[in-house]
Structure formats: structure tokens, C-alpha cells
Amino acid sequence: MADTFKTAQNRLAAVAASLTGGLVGASHQFPAFEDLPKVEGEPQGCIWGLFDKEGKKDEVGTLNLLTPAVVLAASREICTGEHVQLDWPLHNVQFPGFGRKEFSQTKIDLVESLNFKAMDDELYINTQSGSQWDSLKHFAHQATGKYYNGLTHEQATQSDTNGIHNWCERGGIVGRGVLVDWLRWYEHKNGKAPSPVSRHEITVEELEETLKWQGTTTRPGDIMLIRSGYVRWHDNASDSERKSGTQDNSVAIGMQGSEKSVRWLYDHHFAAVAGDTVAFESWPPKFEEGWCLHEWLLVQWGTPIGEMWDLEKLSNLCVQKGRWTFFLTSAPLNVKGGIGSPPGAIAVF
Incomplete structure (x- = not known):
């Protein structure tokens, strides 16, 4: 399967490089949806490998x-x-969905810890x-x-x-x-x-x-x-x-x-x-x-x-x-x- 997947990636890169139309981003070209090489285990339309360079996965x-x-x-x-x-604003979602925690902010007075009239804050963000x-x-x-x-x-x-x-x-x-x-x-x-x-x-x-x-x-x-x-x-x-x-x-x-x-x-x-x-x-x-x-x-x-x-x-x-x-x-x-x-x-x- 790994060889098949690699072959599909190489074919995709080759097809993209050979096209004369559909210039994208001044440097990238795409086959039509139906012409994209099949990637093993993925639906038609997958572009894995198109942006890979020198054997490194994008x-x-x-x-x-x-x-x-x-x-x-x-x-x-x-x-x-x-x-x-x-x-x-980070605090706007009052009741986050999907069981996620809401945003919180803690304001910290640095006078006692550092003897500076200054402040920090700590945030919790999902x-x-x-x-x-x-x-x-x-x-x-x-x-x-x-x-x-x-x-x-x-x-x-x-x-x-x-x-x-x-x-x-x-x-x-x-x-x-x-x-x-x-x-x-x-x-x-x-x-x-x-x-x-x-x-x-x-x-x-x-x-x-x-x-x-x-x-x-x-x-x-x-x-x-x-x-x-x-x-x-x-x-x-x-x-x-x-x-x-x-x-x-x-x-x-x-x-x-x-x-x-x-x-x-x-x-x-x-x-x-x-x-x-x-x-x-x-x-x-x-x-x-x-x-x-x-x-x-x-x-x-x-x-x-x-x-x-x-x-x-x-x-x-x-x-x-x-x-x-x-x-x-x-x-x-x-x-x-x-x-x-x-x-x-x-x-x-």
C-alpha cells in the first residue's frame, strides 16, 4: 500500500507539473477534479503529494x-x-458547545511579588x-x-x-x-x-x-x-x-x-x-x-x-x-x- 500511495503522489505531482492551463498562485497548477490521480484508500479528489518537495511531506x-x-x-x-x-472578543462565547470550557482571565497585581506597580494576566483559551x-x-x-x-x-x-x-x-x-x-x-x-x-x-x-x-x-x-x-x-x-x-x-x-x-x-x-x-x-x-x-x-x-x-x-x-x-x-x-x-x-x- 505504501508503494501504491507513493506512486499516486508522484503521478499527481507529474500531472500538475505537465499542465499548461489553470495557473494557480503563479507557481501551482491543478488537474481537473476527475483527472486527479487516485490516492489509495482516499476518495477521488484527494491532492496528497501535490505540494511535497524533495521527498518531504507538505x-x-x-x-x-x-x-x-x-x-x-x-x-x-x-x-x-x-x-x-x-x-x-475571546469572552464572547458565553456557553461554548461540544463540552468545551469557556474563556477565563486572571489579572495579577505584581506589587507584592516584584515590588513593581505593574500587572500581568493569565488566560485560559480552548x-x-x-x-x-x-x-x-x-x-x-x-x-x-x-x-x-x-x-x-x-x-x-x-x-x-x-x-x-x-x-x-x-x-x-x-x-x-x-x-x-x-x-x-x-x-x-x-x-x-x-x-x-x-x-x-x-x-x-x-x-x-x-x-x-x-x-x-x-x-x-x-x-x-x-x-x-x-x-x-x-x-x-x-x-x-x-x-x-x-x-x-x-x-x-x-x-x-x-x-x-x-x-x-x-x-x-x-x-x-x-x-x-x-x-x-x-x-x-x-x-x-x-x-x-x-x-x-x-x-x-x-x-x-x-x-x-x-x-x-x-x-x-x-x-x-x-x-x-x-x-x-x-x-x-x-x-x-x-x-x-x-x-x-x-x-x-
């Missing part, structure tokens, strides 16, 4: 698309210098309980137990492979951000939007209509953000509504998990994706159908997923500017083997 996935040329092109989005941070990036070792393919590029669950628990530190060592995440303001489009067209704490599925057709309505065109290597209304709901909900919607019921709005969604995401070749909802995709996924977006984005392609980003001020600024593209920077926590991190994300216009 650990950053589609962030490889953020080449200096792509970043330089993204910098041309900066026109006025206005900027907005996309991290929700990196999945607020604005976050999911690393490539956060979520495995549930049937095979493998993470990006063939890392097994046992290996993941005993190593730093695929950790977020790899993103930091390559300079963080910097590129062109694209907001797909589905919520604003939906309310403009249909009135009241579906509840963010329902399992409403945002379809590819709706995303395409939103982009057309905004007059926005995506490019390979973009960082796509989808606004669904979850953060707006949470900011305006009562304590009891928050507890019911976030802790008592693990159900949330998001992008539809389907073959059409997977193919659309693959064809657009995003460097990373993010949203303002709990899991980016509609949750819980239908694992038995084989189209869980966590399994495709994180596992098959190595595409980081951002969740619970605050896109409210960004949405308003995009309307004010009449454009939904911007320069985006993100500095995750530089933790060796990190599994999740607040994004430290800033959009600049």
Missing part, C-alpha cells in the same frame, strides 16, 4: 498558494488604509471556543482516521506534524480576502434570513448569486469568508437563547456539504476559507453521504477553516466602499503542534 496544504506574487497582488487592495479586526482557525490536525477523516497528507490519528496524538506552527514559520497567512455576504444578499432578496442556529444549508447557487449581486470575482489563492448571520444572532441574543443555541443544541447554519459544494470549492482553489458560524459548513454534517466539508478541506486538500469570525464591521465597510475584496493578514498563535488558534485577522482596505 504540512501547510493550500497555503502554498500564497506565494510572494499572490501576496504582492493582494497588497494592491489597499487604497485608503482603513482596517478592521475580524476576531470576536482554541475551539471562539474565533479560530482549524489546523490540519484538528479533524480527521472519520472513516479512515487520517489527517492531511496521510497522517494517522495515532501519529497526530504523538507528534507535532501538521501543527499551526508551520503556518507561522512561513510568515502567517497573508493574501486577498473575499467576503461573500450571503446574509445581506439573502435579506435583500427574501426578507428575514433563516435562523443561524438551525441546520440551514447555504448552497453553491446562493454563493454564486451573492458574488454576482456584489459584483465580486474570485481568484485562485483567495481567502474566502462567508457571512451567515451567526455572530449577529449571538450578539443580540439573550442568555437563555445563547445557551439553547450554542450549548444545548449543536446545530448551526453553514455551507452545504454536497458533491456540488466540494467540486465548487476545488475549482476555485481557495488558499483558506472562513465564516462567522460554528463550523463553516452546516452542522452536523451527513457523514454517511461522504461530503463533510471538514473532511475535504482539512484532510483531502489541507485548506485551513476559520470559524466564528466577526464579519459584522467588515460587512458594513464593504458596503460603504462598494467592494468586497481586501488585503487580509492573520497571525495565528505560534504554538508547536498547535491544533487551533485565534486568527489574529485584520482586513485592510
